[in-house]
Amino acid sequence: MANNDLMDKIVSLCKRRGFIFQSSEIYGGLANSWDYGPLGAELKRNVKDAWWKAVVHNREDVVGLDSGIIMHPKIWDASGHTQNFNDVLVDCRKCKGRFRVDHIKGKCPNCGSHDFTEGRAFNLMFKTQLGPVDDGSNTAYLRPETAQGIFVNFINVVDATHRKLPFGIAQIGKSFRNEVTAGNFTFRMREFEQMEIEYFTDPEKADECFANWIKERFQWYVDLGMKKENLRLRPHGADELAHYAKGCQDVEYLFPFGWSEIEGIAHRGDFDLKQHTQFSGQDLQFHDQVNNRRFFPYVIEPSGGVDRGLLAFLVDAYHEEQVKEDTRVVLKLSRALAPIKVAFLPLLKKNGDIVALAKKLKKDLQNHFMCVYDDSAAIGKLYRRQDEVGTLYCVTVDVQSLEDHQVTVRDRDTMQQERISLDSLKDYLLKKIL
Numbered sequence: 001m002a003n004n005d006l007m008d009k010i011v012s013l014c015k016r017r018g019f020i021f022q023s024s025e026i027y028g029g030l031a032n033s034w035d036y037g038p039l040g041a042e043l044k045r046n047v048k049d050a051w052w053k054a055v056v057h058n059r060e061d062v063v064g065l066d067s068g069i070i071m072h073p074k075i076w077d078a079s080g081h082t083q084n085f086n087d088v089l090v091d092c093r094k095c096k097g098r099f100r101v102d103h104i105k106g107k108c109p110n111c112g113s114h115d116f117t118e119g120r121a122f123n124l125m126f127k128t129q130l131g132p133v134d135d136g137s138n139t140a141y142l143r144p145e146t147a148q149g150i151f152v153n154f155i156n157v158v159d160a161t162h163r164k165l166p167f168g169i170a171q172i173g174k175s176f177r178n179e180v181t182a183g184n185f186t187f188r189m190r191e192f193e194q195m196e197i198e199y200f201t202d203p204e205k206a207d208e209c210f211a212n213w214i215k216e217r218f219q220w221y222v223d224l225g226m227k228k229e230n231l232r233l234r235p236h237g238a239d240e241l242a243h244y245a246k247g248c249q250d251v252e253y254l255f256p257f258g259w260s261e262i263e264g265i266a267h268r269g270d271f272d273l274k275q276h277t278q279f280s281g282q283d284l285q286f287h288d289q290v291n292n293r294r295f296f297p298y299v300i301e302p303s304g305g306v307d308r309g310l311l312a313f314l315v316d317a318y319h320e321e322q323v324k325e326d327t328r329v330v331l332k333l334s335r336a337l338a339p340i341k342v343a344f345l346p347l348l349k350k351n352g353d354i355v356a357l358a359k360k361l362k363k364d365l366q367n368h369f370m371c372v373y374d375d376s377a378a379i380g381k382l383y384r385r386q387d388e389v390g391t392l393y394c395v396t397v398d399v400q401s402l403e404d405h406q407v408t409v410r411d412r413d414t415m416q417q418e419r420i421s422l423d424s425l426k427d428y429l430l431k432k433i434l
């Protein structure tokens with residue numbers, strides 16, 4: 001399948017089945033903005049839950065945080081964003097296309113021309129104002145990353161949790177960037193979600209922590225079913241690194257539009273806590289009480305995008321298979337990510353007993369995971385619809401079920417069907433899915 005075809009198919013599936021819609025569509029849409037539909041909302045929650053479980057609940061050394069989107073404007077002076085968070089844009093004089101200068105290598109991707117306007121720096125932060133007076137003195141910003149909310153709460157978390165180094169603070173939340181170049185579907189959005197960890201360590205152990213986080217974050221995608229051959233690590237060249245950074249590696253995914261970053265893991269030294277100490281006047285050094293030593297910890301920052309990760313999971317899961325005369329589209333999402341775990345389907349929707357049993361079986365399981373009941377088409381079509389959205393199992397209730405107290409359970413990947421007794425259905429599915 002040509003790469004453009006694959007992307008078109010995914011965009012179309014996302015709209016048709018309610019994963020992702022264009023934002024403000026009835027008003028003609030809004031550039032680089034997308035909304036998540038019913039199944040997209042489930043999938044997104046699953047991505048975030050899987051991340052939170054892996055980096056907070058299943059570890060001893062990371063705690064969570066949920067800080068605000070609008071913070072003190074001085075934070076962005078300290079972080080360097082008001083000064084430096086700029087894209088340099090150029091316009092192609094021939095075709096009028098607008099590009100980020102770091103994306104084009106001197107040649108217009110539309111028409112091949114080398115004739116560009118002078119570069120113009122453009123700050124990506126969205127401005128707003130605090131309070132009623134709009135005279136420029138109350139400017140605030142929508143956060144362009146969640147990381148700074150973590151740094152400014154560093155001492156609060158240390159005091160509240162009595163942490164020793166190394167330890168991390170994790171946060172998931174919306175970030176905003178005024179992206180002006182066209183995005184590839186949800187890859188580049190103006191409003192997106194990030195999953196970020198700031199991991200604080202003794203400077204001597206920082207290199208080791210950096211190496212460990214790179215491994216862990218790469219493996220997280222593999223554990224959630226992404227094909228290893230579609231993932232790679234890309235170390236940043238010296239010219240890409242911020243002046244204070246000691247290293248950075250991107251986790252890249254092979255999208256239909258090429259290898260692109262889904263997460264960055266940065267070795268940030270002690271830049272952030274030092275900056276906030278200087279700008280706030282509050283001492284953000286860590287007090288090592290055992291050795292009676294105060295110092296600025298080094299920071300390792302794994303920073304992933306929820307939306308980019310989700311898009312990569314979708315692309316990776318998309319399969320077309322030839323089944324007899326038909327093409328079967330199946331989203332092979334992993335157990336943890338599949339939006340619907342089980343669909344309950346009555347073979348005859350006119351038979352009240354069958355419908356009642358299918359609905360009862362759904363009710364017995366809906367507290368454990370996301371289930372649906374669907375009687376809106378014939379069984380063949382219902383199976384196809386569930387395959388297309390990645391539903392792990394279909395449970396079909398038929399006339400015979402009323403007599404032999406068994407139902408048919410169909411596995412998404414193998415399409416194998418098994419008769420399972422009503423008594424053991426719940427355990428059977430819990431064991432398979434959880």
Ligand code: ATP
Nearest residue numbers: 179187188189192261262263264303304305307308
């Ligand atoms: P890019 O170079 O593609 O603009 P970046 O290097 O500026 O990305 P970071 O600042 O490292 O991105 O942000 C960390 C993560 O947040 C990225 O790996 C990505 O997954 C996500 N992210 C950043 N910008 C966007 C965006 N505009 N839309 C969706 N996700 C984004």
